[in-house]
Amino acid sequence: xxxxxxxxxxxxxxxxxxxxxxxxxxxxxxxxxxxxxxxxxxxxxxxxxxxxxxxxxxxxxxxxxxxxxxxxxxxxxxxxxxxxxxxxxxxxxxxxxxxxxxxxxxxxxxxxxxxxxxxxxxxxxxxxxxxxxxxxxxxxxxxxxxxxxxx
Amino acid sequence: xxxxxxxxxxxxxxxxxxxxxxxxxxxxxxxxxxxxxxxxxxxxxxxxxxxxxxxxxxxxxxxxxxxxxxxxxxxxxxxxxxxxxxxxxxxxxxxxxxxxxxxxxxxxxxxxxxxxxxxxxxxxxxxxxxxxxxxxxxxxxxxxxxxxxxx
Amino acid sequence: xxxxxxxxxxxxxxxxxxxxxxxxxxxxxxxxxxxxxxxxxxxxxxxxxxxxxxxxxxxxxxxxxxxxxxxxxxxxxxxxxxxxxxxxxxxxxxxxxxxxxxxxxxxxxxxxxxxxxxxxxxxxxxxxxxxxxxxxxxxxxxxxxxxxxxx
Amino acid sequence: xxxxxxxxxxxxxxxxxxxxxxxxxxxxxxxxxxxxxxxxxxxxxxxxxxxxxxxxxxxxxxxxxxxxxxxxxxxxxxxxxxxxxxxxxxxxxxxxxxxxxxxxxxxxxxxxxxxxxxxxxxxxxxxxxxxxxxxxxxxxxxxxxxxxxxx
Numbered sequence: 353x354x355x356x357x358x359x360x361x362x363x364x365x366x367x368x369x370x371x372x373x374x375x376x377x378x379x380x381x382x383x384x385x386x387x388x389x390x391x392x393x394x395x396x397x398x399x400x401x402x403x404x405x406x407x408x409x410x411x412x413x414x415x416x417x418x419x420x421x422x423x424x425x426x427x428x429x430x431x432x433x434x435x436x437x438x439x440x441x442x443x444x445x446x447x448x449x450x451x452x453x454x455x456x457x458x459x460x461x462x463x464x465x466x467x468x469x470x471x472x473x474x475x476x477x478x479x480x481x482x483x484x485x486x487x488x489x490x491x492x493x494x495x496x497x498x499x500x501x502x503x
Numbered sequence: 504x505x506x507x508x509x510x511x512x513x514x515x516x517x518x519x520x521x522x523x524x525x526x527x528x529x530x531x532x533x534x535x536x537x538x539x540x541x542x543x544x545x546x547x548x549x550x551x552x553x554x555x556x557x558x559x560x561x562x563x564x565x566x567x568x569x570x571x572x573x574x575x576x577x578x579x580x581x582x583x584x585x586x587x588x589x590x591x592x593x594x595x596x597x598x599x600x601x602x603x604x605x606x607x608x609x610x611x612x613x614x615x616x617x618x619x620x621x622x623x624x625x626x627x628x629x630x631x632x633x634x635x636x637x638x639x640x641x642x643x644x645x646x647x648x649x650x651x652x653x654x
Numbered sequence: 655x656x657x658x659x660x661x662x663x664x665x666x667x668x669x670x671x672x673x674x675x676x677x678x679x680x681x682x683x684x685x686x687x688x689x690x691x692x693x694x695x696x697x698x699x700x701x702x703x704x705x706x707x708x709x710x711x712x713x714x715x716x717x718x719x720x721x722x723x724x725x726x727x728x729x730x731x732x733x734x735x736x737x738x739x740x741x742x743x744x745x746x747x748x749x750x751x752x753x754x755x756x757x758x759x760x761x762x763x764x765x766x767x768x769x770x771x772x773x774x775x776x777x778x779x780x781x782x783x784x785x786x787x788x789x790x791x792x793x794x795x796x797x798x799x800x801x802x803x804x805x
Numbered sequence: 806x807x808x809x810x811x812x813x814x815x816x817x818x819x820x821x822x823x824x825x826x827x828x829x830x831x832x833x834x835x836x837x838x839x840x841x842x843x844x845x846x847x848x849x850x851x852x853x854x855x856x857x858x859x860x861x862x863x864x865x866x867x868x869x870x871x872x873x874x875x876x877x878x879x880x881x882x883x884x885x886x887x888x889x890x891x892x893x894x895x896x897x898x899x900x901x902x903x904x905x906x907x908x909x910x911x912x913x914x915x916x917x918x919x920x921x922x923x924x925x926x927x928x929x930x931x932x933x934x935x936x937x938x939x940x941x942x943x944x945x946x947x948x949x950x951x952x953x954x955x956x
Contacts, residue, residue, distance in 0.1 A: 385838065
């Protein structure tokens with residue numbers, strides 16, 4: 353897990369809302385997965401790729417989340433501004449991995465670290481399929497040496 | 504709005520969860536619309552109608568919510584058990600109206616009253632279409648004198 | 655309900671997220687209440703009032719939603735940008751009313767109209783209490799002739 | 806990760822709701838963390854421990870989620886019934902680990918495996934504190950040989 357935020361080339365700033373906290377008054381553990389997903393969607397929008405109403409990206413790629421890992425380092429409360437940092441750490445044959453740091457916007461305190469493995473699915477069979485070469489190129493052009501290509 | 508719970512022939516009991524409260528520690532105002540929807544889905548399941556993965560019912564009917572009205576009488580907190588009462592109060596040509604009471608299960612205290620106008624949509628045009636006769640019959644058979652037929 | 659968007663002095667633009675749609679692929683009816691609440695919180699932030707971690711505003715005012723009315727005119731889908739317009743239409747002794755229009759950002763199409771009655775609560779008793787004069791002044795200064803003062 | 810469901814002594818059955826699916830029509834990845842939390846709350850209720858409105862359990866223990874790991878094996882859709890299996894796999898000094906399997910109720914197909922590390926917090930300092938002996942005893946009495954005590 354990359355903890356150096358300078359290795360993350362994308363940042364999205366979000367506000368914690370009243371309906372995102374739990375009975376302890378802190379952001380509910382599941383909500384951070386929503387925050388990370390917002391980070392991912394904005395990361396790929398920045399690369400020119402957009403989510404369609406069908407849940408498939410406009411380059412024809414259908415992605416599902418295969419695995420999430422998330423560590424809660426410090427809690428956030430309602431109305432906090434959070435910085436969601438997003439990077440792609442590796443690309444394999446049909447899968448790739450997003451990493452996120454979530455920091456408190458004003459204090460810079462680390463709140464959450466997250467890894468999310470995504471898999472490319474064939475539209476018809478819903479089985480894993482090789483990530484298209486154009487998507488590989490877009491990602492490696494953007495991430496440069498920060499992304500490992502493992503296949 | 505019918506306040507006499509004996510006029511409601513369907514009841515669904517739900518538990519308030521940790522992620523459904525807000526920063527004041529009470530159930531968030533939007534979440535009660537989810538509770539009412541659960542009441543509606545279970546009400547129609549009791550009539551032999553089931554929601555399909557496409558969001559359309561298994562009798563071919565596609566329903567959208569047209570209007571919600573909700574009054575918050577008293578708050579609920581995490582782990583409370585709630586009784587969601589559901590009835591259909593009227594049927595028009597293409598629309599019909601659900602009414603709900605939400606009561607605290609243990610104390611019987613009234614927490615919420617809700618009205619929800621539903622409209623039947625033509626699958627192709629997404630425009631309002633007359634409610635099928637078989638659905639009308641199922642509803643009027645179940646509700647009896649409690650439902651007004653207005654057309 | 656005021657349908658003329660020029661009467662709304664506050665606008666907040668939001669993106670529809672993947673977890674906010676339902677099985678028909680359209681924004682779930684309850685989620686619009688979250689969107690309207692975001693509009694309200696940003697409206698009052700613009701007036702210099704901020705939500706604290708306790709769910710109480712930093713001017714000491716504790717507000718609860720008393721009633722919501724919402725009409726669904728047209729559906730939104732994932733990744734749509736929405737404009738949430740917010741105004742305060744009237745102030746009574748202990749309560750006041752927000753009105754919202756939600757429009758599709760690109761097309762300007764009207765998606766939702768919403769009214770939300772808020773009540774000021776005494777912190778200790780949780781019973782309705784007169785809205786403080788300073789809050790009345792801030793609102794009437796901002797809204798001008800657009801707000802009715804009814805008491 | 807324990808994949809043998811006979812090692813899980815607690816099962817909670819849940820219905821997938823319309824507002825829990827995403828734009829692909831499948832349960833959103835974050836929602837499974839809510840399902841697992843419901844499993845945990847019902848697991849501890851079965852041991853005689855209840856969540857209070859403050860988000861603290863009625864035996865005085867304040868628990869926060871420290872880490873979640875979740876693998877998505879197969880998707881669920883709206884109206885599916887899911888079986889959430891819950892066990893505690895280990896207890897350390899101040900932390901312990903829940904494991905969950907989520908299976909499709911009718912087909913028995915494995916949908917999700919999940920691990921969740923919980924930490925006991927001192928109420929005043931919010932720093933990790935040793936799990937009370939009575940809680941340790943309740944857990945080890947229930948789980949028997951299935952739980953590892955590591956301290």
